[in-house]
Amino acid sequence: MAVTFTGSTSIASAPAKIGPIFRRIAHFRQGRSLVSAGPRSAQFCPSVGFQCRWSNSSALPAGVKAHVAAVEQASVDSTQNVEAPVVVITGASRGIGKAIALALGKAGCKVLVNYARSSKDAEEVSKQIEEFGGQALTFGGDVSKEEDVESMIKTVVDAWGTIDILINNAGITRDGLMMRMKKSQWQEVIDLNLTGVFLCTQAASKIMMKKRKGRIINIASVVGLIGNAGQANYSAAKAGVIGLTKSVAKEYASRNINVSIQLFFSSSDKTSNVIISKQNFK
Numbered sequence: 001m002a003v004t005f006t007g008s009t010s011i012a013s014a015p016a017k018i019g020p021i022f023r024r025i026a027h028f029r030q031g032r033s034l035v036s037a038g039p040r041s042a043q044f045c046p047s048v049g050f051q052c053r054w055s056n057s058s059a060l061p062a063g064v065k066a067h068v069a070a071v072e073q074a075s076v077d078s079t080q081n082v083e084a085p086v087v088v089i090t091g092a093s094r095g096i097g098k099a100i101a102l103a104l105g106k107a108g109c110k111v112l113v114n115y116a117r118s119s120k121d122a123e124e125v126s127k128q129i130e131e132f133g134g135q136a137l138t139f140g141g142d143v144s145k146e147e148d149v150e151s152m153i154k155t156v157v158d159a160w161g162t163i164d165i166l167i168n169n170a171g172i173t174r175d176g177l178m179m180r181m182k183k184s185q186w187q188e189v190i191d192l193n194l195t196g197v198f199l200c201t202q203a204a205s206k207i208m209m210k211k212r213k214g215r216i217i218n219i220a221s222v223v224g225l226i227g228n229a230g231q232a233n234y235s236a237a238k239a240g241v242i243g244l245t246k247s248v249a250k251e252y253a254s255r256n257i258n259v260s261i262q263l264f265f266s267s268s269d270k271t272s273n274v275i276i277s278k279q280n281f282k
Contacts, residue, residue: 084135086160088152090114090143090200091170093121096219096264100167105129105136112137112156114170135160143170143196153203162211166204168197168241169219178232186233193237194244201248205257214257218245222263 086109092101093115101111102125111129113136115122126136139155141148156163171193174185197218208214223231224238242261249259 084108084110085164086110086112086156086162087165087167088112088114088156088163088200088204089167089169090196091116093118093125097167097169098125100169101125101136102128102132105134106132108134109165110135110160112139112152112159114139114141114143114152116140116142116170142192143168143200144191146199149196149199149203152200153207157207163204163207163214165215165217166200167217167219168200170196171219171237173231173234175230175234177230181232189233190237190240193234194240197241197244201244201259205248205252208257209252209255212256216248216252216257216259218259218261220245220261220263222265225263 085104087101087104089097089101089104089111091097092111092113098121101113105111105128111126111134113122113125113129115138117140119138119140122138122140126138129136137156137159139152141152143149143152153163172189174181174189176182176185201216201218204216205214208216218241220241221234221238223235224240224242227235245259245261252259
């Protein structure tokens, strides 16, 4: 007699651009895959839950049959009652943030779409998520302002009770050569791109620590590692995000909160015109 654990998953494929991010948070919807062979082995497929089936049930004693049936029904009930992950994405009205929001919406996550000024774009993203069968909220707020961040976190907790995943994506550019860069250009980028990550991480982690589970993904850029002419402010902010991520990951590891980073050549559609030549990599 062989025991087979079978399951199914309906994770939609994310755009190639955000594939690594999508795979990192998929564990909220899937289990680990274990496939082995042999007459007494089990096969476990990725799934929110699993079902137990005996391949020669007619030969089982009545008591064992009843136990297997009870376990199978409990597994089905557990699968049906699994709550969809609650995700907060900053700067999700367009660019990479929008792509992430749509991919997770398709996967069945509950998504809060944060925006600063593009309210129509954010509403469109939420509409598309709902058309996929998901749930979405929009929240207009500046993540560089502590009161806006606190209000955003309260909004999502009031609506869905918790936060499972935070994706710090919001970012701006105020490009200019160092010798001509105004202090306001420097400060705006640092405030939003770096301080915003700090504020959102601190606020969301308070919820995650209470349940000892969570995932924080910070979107950064390779210019934080290699620099780029005309982007001293942006490069400094992204380098700061990289350092912040490493430190926070060490602090939160014991609380079962995974903190990671994803590097892109640009963090929004606004920075797609920034060209990094091969010489920058030397």
